[in-house]
Amino acid sequence: MQHAERLAVTEPRGGLGVALAATLRRDLMLLMRRRSEVMNPLVFFALVITLFPLGISPDAELLAIVAPGLLWVAALLATLLSLDSLFRADFEDGCLEQMLLAPQPLALMVMAKVAVHWLLTGLPLALMAPLLGITLSLPAGSYGILSLSLALGTASLSLIGAIGAALTVGLARGGVLLSLLVLPLYVPVLIFGTGAVQAALLGDALAAHLAILGALLAGALMLAPWAIAASLRISING
């Protein structure tokens, strides 16, 4: 009897829902306090887009043709840039080890972290993209699709990228390696993301592209958490 009581004290209160909410709240709060980290990918996005007209040509017609691809590639690189810090701080101060020890399944707890990453990186990038689209004279009528495709796509990018981030978090110089691991896996998302915007520009049916982006996201949601959890275990025990 006494034994059972003592067990009850150490048992987690509220279970999974509470743990998920707590992780979400904590990560959101931490990132909101380090605003520069949230701003960096956005500034990077704007900067890279500024470089393209300088490097290619200020000709509006030419830029309009390449704009969907430029915006998507720049957003993809901005996401990549933000990945390295996804688990870094938690790895260094030992929070990740606590997450591993927690009774809640790591794969689900990791989802909360990835969700915060998308909320504060992918979503702002998607919302900012139309603004940069204007500067590249992206034709009107494709702004909504640009945002939507980026919002859907960056969620997959965050999930896939988190695998790479989890694999390299224990390494001192994981940055370059991270891009080598993650960029090849980003290819399908990039193809269908730009495909959706281009279909909107040409007036083609774009539901198929968005549906495939959604399918990629569904697949990533299903499989990536397990890979992320396994990778974190390797990085921490190694």
Added chain:
Amino acid sequence: MWAFINKLRSPRWFYAISARLQPYFWVAATALILVGTVWGLAFAPADYQQGNSFRIIYVHVPAAFLAQSIFVSMAVAAVVFMVWKIKIADMAAAVMAPLGAAMTFIALFSGAVWGVPTWGTWWMWDARLTSMLILLFLYFGVIALRGAFASRDSGSRAASVLAMVGVINIPIIKYSVEWWHTLHQPATFTVTGRVAMPLEMWAPLLLMVLGFYSFFIALTLMRTRNEILRRESRKRWVRDLAGGEH
């Protein structure tokens, strides 16, 4: 069945059995590749459109086959290692990766050389070329990740996870690149346009493919044996082996 799997766990047993298997594969590889090369280069009829340049196919196609098969076998080895903790599987996966990258490079390079007489250019953003190039980067990622860890065990497990993630993504990448290709530019030249090869053309090709696969198996056995000796160099049986041969 389980006894067999348990035996597979033992590097010593694998070392002994592979010593017996290895010569057969080396002989098969040498014979098949020799016959296939001579037949393909000297006796097979020239293509009525491409002339003699089509003979690059006898290197290009087997290398491309192997490039993809090796990634799949590497991922299978990774699953075996992660699920059953069989170390031999990881050693095999470790030695397969550079060979797979080399085969991917050979396929890309021979494709580029072939592209000059047929397409008039070294490189085209053709769907197959592009997905091969991405496959090469995936190989580089696996090799680099394995080397990046200070502890070998962590490196092995990390490379295994990446190989599994990669093998799930390969078909997705392949099909999306194909779709992208039809989306962006109509196919001007496709390798698939060439249909129904006569027997004299494809028989040497078949020999070459089989020869390349035998070569892959033989080389993997040999290099896995080396890897066993390297990793187990502190074990007694390896010391006895080294002492006995000296």
